[in-house]
Amino acid sequence: MERLQNLREEAQQGGGAKRIEAQHAKGKLTARERIELLFDPGSFEELGQMVTHRSTLFGLENQRYLGDGVVTGYGRIEGRTVYAYAQDFTVLGGSLAEAHAEKICRILDLAVQNGCPVIGLNDSGGARIQEGVVSLGGYADIFYRNTRASGVIPQLSLILGPCAGGAVYSPALTDFIGMVEGSSYMFVTGPNVVKTVTHEEVSSEDLGGASAHATKSGVTHFTYANERAAIEGYKNLLRYLPQNCEDGVPNLDYTPSDEARPRLDTIIPASAQQPYDMCEVIEDLVDAESFFEVHAAFAENIVVGFARLAGRSIGVVANQPAYLAGVLDIHASTKAGRFVRFCDAFNIPLLVLEDVPGFLPGTDQEWNGIITHGAKLLYAFAEATVPRITVITRKAYGGAYDVMNSKHIGADMNYAWPTAEIAVMGAKGAAEIIFKKDILEASNPAAMWAEKEAEYAEAFAHPYRAAARGYVDEVIAPHQTREKLIRAFAMLENKVAHNPKRKHGNIPL
Numbered sequence: 001m002e003r004l005q006n007l008r009e010e011a012q013q014g015g016g017a018k019r020i021e022a023q024h025a026k027g028k029l030t031a032r033e034r035i036e037l038l039f040d041p042g043s044f045e046e047l048g049q050m051v052t053h054r055s056t057l058f059g060l061e062n063q064r065y066l067g068d069g070v071v072t073g074y075g076r077i078e079g080r081t082v083y084a085y086a087q088d089f090t091v092l093g094g095s096l097a098e099a100h101a102e103k104i105c106r107i108l109d110l111a112v113q114n115g116c117p118v119i120g121l122n123d124s125g126g127a128r129i130q131e132g133v134v135s136l137g138g139y140a141d142i143f144y145r146n147t148r149a150s151g152v153i154p155q156l157s158l159i160l161g162p163c164a165g166g167a168v169y170s171p172a173l174t175d176f177i178g179m180v181e182g183s184s185y186m187f188v189t190g191p192n193v194v195k196t197v198t199h200e201e202v203s204s205e206d207l208g209g210a211s212a213h214a215t216k217s218g219v220t221h222f223t224y225a226n227e228r229a230a231i232e233g234y235k236n237l238l239r240y241l242p243q244n245c246e247d248g249v250p251n252l253d254y255t256p257s258d259e260a261r262p263r264l265d266t267i268i269p270a271s272a273q274q275p276y277d278m279c280e281v282i283e284d285l286v287d288a289e290s291f292f293e294v295h296a297a298f299a300e301n302i303v304v305g306f307a308r309l310a311g312r313s314i315g316v317v318a319n320q321p322a323y324l325a326g327v328l329d330i331h332a333s334t335k336a337g338r339f340v341r342f343c344d345a346f347n348i349p350l351l352v353l354e355d356v357p358g359f360l361p362g363t364d365q366e367w368n369g370i371i372t373h374g375a376k377l378l379y380a381f382a383e384a385t386v387p388r389i390t391v392i393t394r395k396a397y398g399g400a401y402d403v404m405n406s407k408h409i410g411a412d413m414n415y416a417w418p419t420a421e422i423a424v425m426g427a428k429g430a431a432e433i434i435f436k437k438d439i440l441e442a443s444n445p446a447a448m449w450a451e452k453e454a455e456y457a458e459a460f461a462h463p464y465r466a467a468a469r470g471y472v473d474e475v476i477a478p479h480q481t482r483e484k485l486i487r488a489f490a491m492l493e494n495k496v497a498h499n500p501k502r503k504h505g506n507i508p509l
């Protein structure tokens with residue numbers, strides 16, 4: 001018993017008091033403190049606490065760290081079983097070696113076998129340099145499992161320190177990444193290598209800090225002011241997710257009340273050129289304070305996030321007219337496409353709010369592949385088999401009409417507000433193209449253009465042609481929308497749909 005007690009105490013010490021102090025001095029918590037905060041009190045069961053490293057080269061022969069720099073195990077988060085690993089930076093910089101990797105692999109294997117989410121708390125200097133290729137093999141073993149677990153269980157990553165080199169690819173293979181401002185970094189090659197190779201001088205923060213990845217690269221979905229906020233944020237995220245791909249979505253008790261939302265009747269401005277904030281529409285439609293935005297600082301022209309409707313988790317994808325007029329571009333397409341695929345993989349019904357003037361034109365977009373990237377979103381919607389409903393609030397122009405969850409690509413229901421304009425393009429541009437000759441030859445070209453614009457608008461700047469074809473199921477007043485959605489999602493609750501049998505599709509990557 002005494003020996004057991006001593007070993008447990010040794011494991012608790014991590015890399016020792018000095019290194020723990022240094023970790024705290026950087027405003028960081030230790031691996032064990034993070035685990036403590038993440039799980040319900042007393043529920044965490046540690047596995048592999050006495051595992052030690054195997055390499056004895058480069059000074060490691062005289063060192064012994066129980067646990068090999070990673071705390072792994074399972075426990076309960078708000079009553080649900082979740083697996084987790086937390087890298088311990090106080091032990092050899094949290095570097096990943098053979099035994100360390102095996103412990104993470106075991107957690108991933110157990111999480112998949114038992115159908116539970118897994119959370120990785122990353123804080124590591126990367127492959128343990130003293131172990132050479134064995135460390136690289138360990139990473140690949142993890143990548144392989146992350147990939148096989150993709151779409152089977154939710155995989156969540158928090159970056160709570162450095163994450164360099166190939167180490168970034170395990171988080172990248174998971175479903176969501178969160179970073180902490182000022183203490184998390186992710187890069188394939190750090191500032192020193194960047195300087196040597198490209199002569200660029202850049203700080204760690206600018207190259208791979210939370211803000212850079214939240215706004216520029218889109219690598220991180222969430223940023224937090226500190227680690228406690230990050231862990232609380234992830235607990236909240238879990239509330240929207242099922243345990244695994246065969247589980248139903250979380251469903252809170254809901255008492256029906258007055259579902260009319262009169263404020264929505266006044267939200268669309270009189271002029272089609274004037275923006276409005278789609279987040280206000282979302283907030284009004286979903287259960288109070290349930291909207292949980294994902295990727296908020298990236299590609300702000302599209303809004304994605306989880307919410308609850310009558311107590312049930314849904315995923316929301318919405319064009320944002322308040323940013324770049326809600327246009328679809330490369331970043332918006334990849335952001336929304338990935339979110340749609342996550343929701344589809346985990347049975348989370350999709351609500352799409354559409355106000356989109358089309359795809360963003362220009363050489364930048366064309367040369368960087370808007371065709372391929374836009375097709376990702378199209379593909380993601382078209383293959384999704386979860387219940388999906390679209391509400392067209394205003395513009396549904398051009399290819400974007402098709403892409404944004406139209407009935408043609410499998411949406412179950414499509415509603416439109418009376419302000420909807422469903423056409424190949426806006427009336428002004430359309431008139432200029434098809435009446436070019438009449439306008440040029442007119443004695444008053446401006447008046448002729450305005451006349452033709454009005455003619456086109458009369459014909460197409462409304463939802464009734466689409467409704468006449470059945471492309472729109474119903475034109476509804478905005479204030480009715482919440483009630484319509486509650487009923488329609490309830491009607492679709494037992495939807496069963498399958499894609500054709502195949503090995504897998506070939507999404508345009």
Ligand code: HXC
Nearest residue numbers: 092093095124125126127128129130139162164165166167
């Ligand atoms: C072994 C490491 C280590 C590593 C850090 N340490 N990284 N030990 N292998 N990869 C040790 C340090 O020697 C030190 O030990 C302790 O951890 C803390 O490190 P410091 O440098 O003192 O901390 P800090 O100043 O905060 O800097 C942290 C750091 C830096 C930015 C992570 O340590 C660093 O740059 N490390 C190397 C990063 C790297 O190049 N990794 C390999 C990437 S390639 P002592 O005993 O002094 O406390 C890779 C390939 C994966 O990962 C491929 C997969 C496909």
